[in-house]
């Protein structure tokens with residue numbers, strides 16, 4: 177519309193000139209309008225929008241730093257993160273002061289747990305939310321515990337391969353040997369996703385995983401240190417490489433998905449991997465074909481599984497081994513339990529996890545927070561998914577306590593898509609909200625004075641009884657409708673890996689280990705996690 181107006185003006189101004197004039201206007205006018213549009217969008221993003229939001233929040237008495245062009249608090253956060261990471265910390269579990277992510281925000285408000293619940297439920301009624309809810313309905317059955325049971329052999333193979341790798345390293349040393357388990361667990365969880373997601377196309381899966389890993393590194397470096405809006409679109413070497421990677425990932429995924437879709441449509445076996453289960457679930461969803469997931473949607477979900485499922489689980493395993501090295505009495509208890517459950521045999525599904533229906537699950541009440549049941553039955557269905565139940569009690573308590581003290585995802589992010597009132601403050605649309613899981617997991621009012629101590633026994637009677645105040649304040653996998661779809665998968669994988677390690681090795685911290693957790697996207701060990709392993 178604007179372009180048409182511009183043309184009309186051009187014609188009248190240039191009246192009397194030769195016929196080439198309208199083309200001249202088109203030639204110069206359209207690019208000029210495009211440039212103006214881009215400038216307006218950039219101004220809105222880097223100046224007008226943030227100023228509007230900041231004004232609305234400050235007007236209601238919220239304190240915070242003033243907005244700084246062009247990227248707000250980001251450069252200051254990077255500076256503070258660097259400063260925090262340069263400082264050593266004692267080998268304790270009070271890691272919050274070092275986790276700069278929780279301390280960095282200009283507009284910081286202490287939310288009550290009630291308003292937190294409401295915040296986590298945000299974002300559901302938007303258009304995106306509807307599409308997401310439909311996809312989630314389709315995907316949920318693929319992550320059902322009964323289905324995950326079929327993936328146990330893949331988990332087991334990957335864990336055995338890891339132990340074989342460790343044994344071959346041991347063969348070259350005489351006695352105990354040192355390993356950086358951070359690297360080892362990233363390889364393990366990458367292999368598990370590649371194998372469980374793509375079954376027979378495992379090798380392509382591995383290649384996708386390597387490329388995704390490189391992409392994540394490049395993106396993080398770019399957004400952490402370069403604050404030029406739209407920088408990812410500049411023709412730099414880094415961006416060119418990211419585009420190439422992205423094309424290769426999509427090509428590989430498309431090839432695997434299309435081949436498998438044809439097989440599923442022809443009624444051939446879909447396979448016991450996540451992709452097969454997803455495609456089958458898509459076909460059986462009962463949704464009209466235009467509302468089912470497209471190949472593009474499936475590609476995006478597969479990419480997300482790598483990002484969401486790989487690093488988080490390797491972080492959990494890494495901190496578990498570090499913490500069990502710091503607390504050998506718990507390592508001993510866990511080993512006793514594993515050996516009495518399985519001896520030296522491979523852990524089996526029934527031993528690792530038993531399926532209980534939602535109504536019988538003691539953990540369920542954490543999902544029935546009144547603020548989380550927001551938009552009718554769709555989400556209630558999501559909330560009543562069957563969940564794993566506690567069987568290896570000591571191991572489960574340990575994993576919960578590690579997830580509490582070292583939550584792999586330190587914050588949840590939300591953006592208000594419309595104006596909303598929370599805790600007496602009206603947030604306009606477009607406010608970014610970070611919900612610091614780690615602060616709530618370390619809060620002494622909720623967990624007691626010993627909040628920073630490793631005490632798995634607090635989970636002995638289940639999650640709901642673990643806090644001092646009986647508040648539902650444990651949510652390493654998120655909470656409510658958007659709760660992690662892969663939590664059963666992650667817990668099974670972590671239990672399998674931990675059981676196999678406890679059956680085969682004793683471990684302690686290496687003198688070269690420095691305790692330095694820091695929040696990148698997930699909670700990394702800054703200098704790696706060097707552990708000394710002794711074969712049992």
Ligand code: HEM
Pocket residue numbers: 296312480481484485486488489492583584585588589652653654655658659660661662663665666
């Ligand atoms: C210890 C391991 C894991 C932790 C701590 C974890 C944590 C989380 C958290 C905090 C969220 C965000 C929830 C929100 O924004 O409200 C999430 C979402 C998600 N996770 Fe996990 N996760 C883990 C493992 C996995 C695994 C193994 C997979 C897949 C195989 C997975 C797939 C996903 C997906 C697809 C989402 C997005 C769900 C949605 O919005 O519908 N995660 N996870």
